Amino acid sequence: MLAKRIIPCLDVTAGRVVKGVSFVELRDAGDPVEIAKRYDEQGADELTFLDITASSDDRGIIFRIIEQVAEQVFIPLTVGGGVREVQDVRNLLNAGADKVSINTSAVTNPQLVADAAARYGSQCIVVAIDAKQVAPGKWEVFTHGGRKATGLDVIDWAQKMQKLGAGEILLTSMDKDGQKSGFDLALTRAVTDVLEIPLIASGGVGNLQHLADGVKQGGADAVLAASIFHFGEFTVQQAKQHMAKQGIEVRL
Amino acid sequence: MVDIAIVDYGMGNLRSVYQAVHKVAPAAEVCVTEDAKVIANAQRVIFPGQGAMPDCMRELDARGLRQAVLDAAHNKPFLGICIGLQMLFEHSAEGDVPGLGILKGDVIRFAPELKDAQGNKLKVPHMGWNQVRHADHLLWQGIAQDARFYYVHSYYVKPRDTDLTQATSDYPTPFVSAVGRDNLFAVQFHPEKSAAAGLRLLHNFVNWNPL
Numbered sequence: 001m002l003a004k005r006i007i008p009c010l011d012v013t014a015g016r017v018v019k020g021v022s023f024v025e026l027r028d029a030g031d032p033v034e035i036a037k038r039y040d041e042q043g044a045d046e047l048t049f050l051d052i053t054a055s056s057d058d059r060g061i062i063f064r065i066i067e068q069v070a071e072q073v074f075i076p077l078t079v080g081g082g083v084r085e086v087q088d089v090r091n092l093l094n095a096g097a098d099k100v101s102i103n104t105s106a107v108t109n110p111q112l113v114a115d116a117a118a119r120y121g122s123q124c125i126v127v128a129i130d131a132k133q134v135a136p137g138k139w140e141v142f143t144h145g146g147r148k149a150t151g152l153d154v155i156d157w158a159q160k161m162q163k164l165g166a167g168e169i170l171l172t173s174m175d176k177d178g179q180k181s182g183f184d185l186a187l188t189r190a191v192t193d194v195l196e197i198p199l200i201a202s203g204g205v206g207n208l209q210h211l212a213d214g215v216k217q218g219g220a221d222a223v224l225a226a227s228i229f230h231f232g233e234f235t236v237q238q239a240k241q242h243m244a245k246q247g248i249e250v251r252l
Numbered sequence: 253m254v255d256i257a258i259v260d261y262g263m264g265n266l267r268s269v270y271q272a273v274h275k276v277a278p279a280a281e282v283c284v285t286e287d288a289k290v291i292a293n294a295q296r297v298i299f300p301g302q303g304a305m306p307d308c309m310r311e312l313d314a315r316g317l318r319q320a321v322l323d324a325a326h327n328k329p330f331l332g333i334c335i336g337l338q339m340l341f342e343h344s345a346e347g348d349v350p351g352l353g354i355l356k357g358d359v360i361r362f363a364p365e366l367k368d369a370q371g372n373k374l375k376v377p378h379m380g381w382n383q384v385r386h387a388d389h390l391l392w393q394g395i396a397q398d399a400r401f402y403y404v405h406s407y408y409v410k411p412r413d414t415d416l417t418q419a420t421s422d423y424p425t426p427f428v429s430a431v432g433r434d435n436l437f438a439v440q441f442h443p444e445k446s447a448a449a450g451l452r453l454l455h456n457f458v459n460w461n462p463l
Contacts (some may be wrong), residue, residue: 001368001422003381003400040447045381045402074272076402076445093265098445120264121303123377123404167377167404196364198375221375251381251400 003251004215005045005222006239007078007200008229010035013053015061019227029230033068039229040073042236045251047073048101048170048224051081052145063095070096078126080170084109089116093124101170103128104143107150110164117165126200127166129154131187132174139187146174158191158199169195170224173203180206180227188218200224208234208242215248255280256458257294259321259336261312262286264302269333272444273298276455288320296458297324299438301335305359305407306347308335318352325354325436331457332438337431338409340438346407355431357411368424377406378423384441386419386430391437391456399449401441403429408440435462 010017010032017035018026029035036047047069051062059082066079079092080101089100106113106127117125130146131139131154139154158169171191173184183201192199201220205211205228214223228234240250256277258269266284273282283290291297299321301308312318324330325340332340341351344359351359366374381400386392408427411417418437419430430439437457443450 001382001424002374002378002403005380070268071271074268074275074445074451075447094267096265096267096271098265098268123302123379124264168379193373196376198377198379219372222380 001249003045003249004220004243005200006211006236006243006250007046007048007222007224008039008044008236009048009050009202009224009226011050011052011226012062012065013051015065017230018052019230032065033072035230036069036073039236040075043240043251044075044236045222046076046078048078048080050101051079053081063091066092066095066097080126080128085112086115086119089120089125093120099124099126099168101126101128103130106161107141107143107152110160113161113166114164117167122165122167125166126168126170127161128170128172129158129161130172130174131184133184133187137186137190139190142174146177154187155190155194159194162195162197166197168198168200170200170202176204177202179204182206182210183214183218183220183223185213185218188214188220192219192221198222208239211239212243212246212248215243216246253293253295254283254285254290255295256282256298257291257296258282258284258298258300259291259317260284260286261308261315261317263308263311263335266300268444269298269300272451272454273458276451277458280458286315286317288317291317291320291324294324294328296329296331297321298331298333299325299336299339300333301339303335304346305335305338305344305351306349308339309349309351312339322352322354325352328435329457329460329462330436332436333444334405334440334442337438337440338407340431340436341409341411344407354436355411355416356413357409359407359409361407362423366424374424377404379404381446382421382423382441384419384421384429387417389418389432389437390460390462391418391432391453393456394452395449401439401443401446401449403441405440
């Protein structure tokens with residue numbers, strides 16, 4: 001049967017992988033190409049690169065990184081960050097990305113999701129949603145790295161994105177991101193249950209049990225984590241073995 | 253004359269396919285091409301595909317590549333990938349369109365409301381790494397039974413001739429994930445994105461001499 005996926009996430013700026021707590025206190029984690037190769041060797045099921053470069057001057061760097069990774073790593077690569085128009089999607093796919101993740105621009109211009117899916121297929125369009133809890137059982141979509149409220153309800157928004165052609169939803173809890181206390185399981189469960197398309201849970205992983213909980217309790221189809229892998233705390237292989245022990249189907 | 257032609261009909265990105273083939277055949281001349289003559293003259297042909305099948309069929313015809321693909325599928329080592337597998341059949345439920353009709357059978361969608369053994373909802377598209385139970389064929393050489401390959405698709409093929417089946421996978425019930433006969437082989441998963449197992453299949457294909 002289909003395996004649950006483990007996806008290491010690489011936040012990239014100025015050609016380096018970094019990780020911070022809620023987008024501040026960035027800590028250098030190394031060279032993206034080297035890290036991508038390491039995760040591939042450890043059995044990562046996919047890789048996600050998030051270009052968090054603030055200035056548009058440096059945006060070319062991510063293309064060179066993706067080109068290099070795609071020459072050496074033969075698993076799916078997702079790239080996001082700053083995708084504003086169909087041409088951006090095209091450029092990333094041409095550089096070697098298999099999927100492109102759209103976040104803020106999906107909110108400012110939902111038609112982008114429809115246009116990109118129609119042109120390149122839903123299989124390569126991931127819509128990333130940054131969610132913050134605003135009331136018990138209620139979450140709001142935030143954009144611009146979690147700084148800007150949109151007034152949109154996360155569950156409605158995820159369904160709308162699915163309808164417009166998203167092939168997958170990458171759901172990040174802004175409350176949990178960087179906290180290392182586990183996914184927002186209620187959020188994950190609430191969203192996955194209304195979707196036909198796969199859901200990737202993100203934000204908050206601090207140990208291997210959190211990954212297993214995301215699948216078993218949260219109902220996620222894939223789990224994404226960054227810092228637990230970057231700084232050598234755990235390997236992807238250890239994560240998979242931990243999940244397998246709990247009866248979760250993984251690619252070992 | 254190129255060694256390996258990858259058929260490009262404008263549907264998505266073929267760089268991954270090119271990279272993976274180049275990796276397993278570094279000395280071969282590999283060409284991503286929209287030129288029917290290049291396809292006709294190539295030693296072997298890879299027929300990939302992504303996106304929606306109606307668009308793929310339309311774009312293939314818009315580039316005048318139908319005959320070149322039909323010929324290649326009959327006379328040289330030929331590997332279909334994903335929609336490139338589905339297009340070989342007679343008809344697809346996706347957009348209710350005819351395919352190339354090289355193989356008899358249909359392309360149908362996964363049923364709605366699928367559940368696994370624990371009662372969890374199974375998502376469509378079927379996306380991720382699934383096990384492949386394969387028949388005895390040279391293209392599976394060196395690939396373990398139940399090895400995992402990367403899939404992303406909402407439709408699957410139902411060949412009328414069950415002898416064509418070269419592999420099945422479960423979601424949750426078995427579906428055909430590879431077909432083959434004579435010089436033709438085609439897979440639903442993406443070997444170019446399936447790590448070592450996928451590279452091995454591509455290696456087997458570029459060294460395959462079925463005729």
